[in-house]
Amino acid sequence: MIRKLIVNGDVHEVDVAGDTPLLWVLRDTLGLTGTKYGCGIMACGACTVLIDGVATRTCALTLDAVGEAQRITTIEGLPGTAHDPVQKAWAELSVAQCGYCQSGMIMSVVALLAEHPDPSDAQIATGVTNLCRCGTYQQVRRAIRRAAEEMRNA
Amino acid sequence: MRDRSSQLTRRAFLKGAAVVSFALATTPRMLRAGAPAAPFTPSALLSIEADDTVRIVIPHADLGSGIYTGLAQILADELDADWERVVTQHLDSLHEDLKHPQWGVIATGASTSVASQWQNLRETCASARAMLVAAAADAWGVPADSLVTRDSVVTDPASGRQARYGELTAAAARRTPPSEVTLKRPSQFTLIGRSLPRLDRHTKSDGSAVFGIDVELPGLRHAAIAHAPVFGGRLAGYDDGAARAMPGVEAVVAIPSGVAVVARSWWQAKRALEKLDIRWDDGAFAGTSSVDLWREYETLAAKDGPSFERRGTLDFDAASAVVEGEMRFPFLAHAPMEPLNATARIDGDRCEIWAGTQFQGIDVANLAAATGIDAEHITIHTQWLGGSFGRRAAPHADFLVEAAQVAQASGLPHPIKLLWQREDDVRGGLYRPMALHRWAIGLDADGRPAHWRHRVVCASISKGTPFESAFYVDGFDRLSIEGLVDTHYAGDNVDFQLHTPAHPVSVCWLRGEADTHTAPVVEGIVNRLARRAGADPFAYRRALLAGKPGAARTRGVLDALERAANWAEPPPDGVFRGMAVHTSFGSVCGFVVELARHDKTLAFHRVTAAFDCGVVINPDAVRAQVASSVAFALSMALGQEITIERGSAVQGNFNDYPVATLAQVPDVDVHLVDNGLEHPTGVGEVPVSPFLPALAAAVEAATGSVISAFPIRSAGFRWA
Numbered sequence: 001m002i003r004k005l006i007v008n009g010d011v012h013e014v015d016v017a018g019d020t021p022l023l024w025v026l027r028d029t030l031g032l033t034g035t036k037y038g039c040g041i042m043a044c045g046a047c048t049v050l051i052d053g054v055a056t057r058t059c060a061l062t063l064d065a066v067g068e069a070q071r072i073t074t075i076e077g078l079p080g081t082a083h084d085p086v087q088k089a090w091a092e093l094s095v096a097q098c099g100y101c102q103s104g105m106i107m108s109v110v111a112l113l114a115e116h117p118d119p120s121d122a123q124i125a126t127g128v129t130n131l132c133r134c135g136t137y138q139q140v141r142r143a144i145r146r147a148a149e150e151m152r153n154a
Numbered sequence: 155m156r157d158r159s160s161q162l163t164r165r166a167f168l169k170g171a172a173v174v175s176f177a178l179a180t181t182p183r184m185l186r187a188g189a190p191a192a193p194f195t196p197s198a199l200l201s202i203e204a205d206d207t208v209r210i211v212i213p214h215a216d217l218g219s220g221i222y223t224g225l226a227q228i229l230a231d232e233l234d235a236d237w238e239r240v241v242t243q244h245l246d247s248l249h250e251d252l253k254h255p256q257w258g259v260i261a262t263g264a265s266t267s268v269a270s271q272w273q274n275l276r277e278t279c280a281s282a283r284a285m286l287v288a289a290a291a292d293a294w295g296v297p298a299d300s301l302v303t304r305d306s307v308v309t310d311p312a313s314g315r316q317a318r319y320g321e322l323t324a325a326a327a328r329r330t331p332p333s334e335v336t337l338k339r340p341s342q343f344t345l346i347g348r349s350l351p352r353l354d355r356h357t358k359s360d361g362s363a364v365f366g367i368d369v370e371l372p373g374l375r376h377a378a379i380a381h382a383p384v385f386g387g388r389l390a391g392y393d394d395g396a397a398r399a400m401p402g403v404e405a406v407v408a409i410p411s412g413v414a415v416v417a418r419s420w421w422q423a424k425r426a427l428e429k430l431d432i433r434w435d436d437g438a439f440a441g442t443s444s445v446d447l448w449r450e451y452e453t454l455a456a457k458d459g460p461s462f463e464r465r466g467t468l469d470f471d472a473a474s475a476v477v478e479g480e481m482r483f484p485f486l487a488h489a490p491m492e493p494l495n496a497t498a499r500i501d502g503d504r505c506e507i508w509a510g511t512q513f514q515g516i517d518v519a520n521l522a523a524a525t526g527i528d529a530e531h532i533t534i535h536t537q538w539l540g541g542s543f544g545r546r547a548a549p550h551a552d553f554l555v556e557a558a559q560v561a562q563a564s565g566l567p568h569p570i571k572l573l574w575q576r577e578d579d580v581r582g583g584l585y586r587p588m589a590l591h592r593w594a595i596g597l598d599a600d601g602r603p604a605h606w607r608h609r610v611v612c613a614s615i616s617k618g619t620p621f622e623s624a625f626y627v628d629g630f631d632r633l634s635i636e637g638l639v640d641t642h643y644a645g646d647n648v649d650f651q652l653h654t655p656a657h658p659v660s661v662c663w664l665r666g667e668a669d670t671h672t673a674p675v676v677e678g679i680v681n682r683l684a685r686r687a688g689a690d691p692f693a694y695r696r697a698l699l700a701g702k703p704g705a706a707r708t709r710g711v712l713d714a715l716e717r718a719a720n721w722a723e724p725p726p727d728g729v730f731r732g733m734a735v736h737t738s739f740g741s742v743c744g745f746v747v748e749l750a751r752h753d754k755t756l757a758f759h760r761v762t763a764a765f766d767c768g769v770v771i772n773p774d775a776v777r778a779q780v781a782s783s784v785a786f787a788l789s790m791a792l793g794q795e796i797t798i799e800r801g802s803a804v805q806g807n808f809n810d811y812p813v814a815t816l817a818q819v820p821d822v823d824v825h826l827v828d829n830g831l832e833h834p835t836g837v838g839e840v841p842v843s844p845f846l847p848a849l850a851a852a853v854e855a856a857t858g859s860v861i862s863a864f865p866i867r868s869a870g871f872r873w874a
Binding site for chain 2: 016017020021024027028029031032033034035036037038039040041043044046074075076078080081087090091092094095096097098099100101102103106124125126128129130131132133134135136137138139140141
């Protein structure tokens, strides 16, 4: 079935089985490989994108469950390390180690800071539940605070 | 550090450069006027291009520790290259120059990338720099030693003339490499020792870094695979009628390790895989569970085994007291965030692989053996890898071999990307071995270990692999006993024994290696002996290490750690602390862990680390490794465990094999310790192991319990 999908501001028509998780549509159909597969059970957050601004895990979210009018933002849809305060903080503090989980981590943080411009430690801890096997969490916390500060001063 | 001349003996280096010497007939000015010069490629590691780009082929996999940046810093520093023009490149050839300087094969592991390349890269670059300088000196008719280099420019201070490296490439390439080079002194370093941001920081923050799983090729097909659920099980047969009828399916193939479906997309392959009706021959292990394995291990630990370290005479009757204990460790899966995958294209007698792997040089041999394709016709295109922790250093190259076998068996001309599901990875073996330690220690009048009998029960990692001859020495796998065999704490009478049971659950190195069990045991013993003696754990260790020359760096780290953690000050009310220090991969790392206890809840109060890893290339990168190792260790300490039920792994995904979360992992105050070492030693794996006993000691102090197993089950207590 051909259906519409709005990703990073572009309207795509995709012909994919409706029970396909959004993650695989993004990766294999649209070629947006910045969003990652980590677990398939929405436990790790590597597949996090924004759907209408809400951080959403997509590895077990079927295409059928995504509305044609919903706006999906992937890591490729962010302004980049020169302009986006979160990505900029990530680059400046060299947060990424292996880097695999960081797209999902960044998307979660973008959503967190949209809701809480000056997040408390507790809000960071409950708002960012993405798993990082390398263990970059200390740098993640520093980068969140730096990005929040830059956004508040902007 | 002294001024050092280094003899260039590396045949590879000479091979890589043109061994032709004649006077330059041209000047940089003339070069500028002509066509773009060919790059100067003095080694397969390094190429200097006409536009001043310095291209570095990193001969290792970056598992996340940042070695692309660290190795580039070493290289660019000795070359006096313009850091802004340094570009790193993944390895995709098996050139001689790219071999691990100590191992003689292209491979990454044991936290050796920076330590082992330190001399090699500097010699290579000092030689290249000398050739660039000589080219300019000839052109200008001045002595080479009158010229200076900085930021990829050669300058003649007398005349003010300058030439960019990019202008000198052709002339430098025609020169003979010098037979001797002088390496920089530390005071001359411009990049080494600086916290430069990582070179991969942008592509890993904007989603553009291409990992193995992201490889896109024309005609790419996708595969999912089913493995035998029981360790040692084999395929007995399958019916693929329903699977072949699923959309997108192009092939169903049996390979030695399972059955794979090839489809247009990975999701289609996975869905079709679920429709396969597979019959497995479970084999003899199907009746075995963890409880049976532990029973076998306990039986072994109760009796003498072969001794790998024996000195003096054990006499427990002569001891003032004898303490006994045991500690057990489960199987652990690496669970890198990127599930294992590889893309393979078979074209007649040629094989191309795209994958993140630590073992290119070894993989090729495994691939050749599995496919029958000549090793010289196998190419591995290294990609970024989404974590590894040793899993992508697979002794038999399992995931790469499977991809090649699927491509071969499918008969399809397309490249095929085989992607494991998370469960394939967590249930797939190659675990950190389960281990049981049991000890009896006779104390002298001062409460120090005078008679130490120790038994380790641990399956061999290296036996039956290409590494057997390297690690399986005199009947003992070094990979089972590192961190214990070399302890400085033991007295004159020692009998350390190893039992090596075998089972079909495959085992492998995992970040920290044997030290992930030997350090918690040895440091745990010392902490308990100190407590028993009523001694401060720092003072007790100093007493044990006194007069032992091999322990000098440990003493330095103890001093630094004690100061950094304000150990002399008693902790605040409700705060309980523990410490440990351990040497591994040539480095020494210690931790003080402070826990706050409120009723029955534990929370981190403060974590302090002291780390001597020799010469520090990039301090921030090293600190990041210490902090992130704590997260890795915390996963081991608080929840991770693979158990076996009727021959299969019980856990399969992050819901039952938990990774420590941001909320759980504390900040770490890292202090880098300079004990005067003149070269770098291991970093990435080192801090994992000492954190475990420091945490255990703090938990024991806070709860009054005695920890005899990992993960730590602190009865009645929970974590905030």
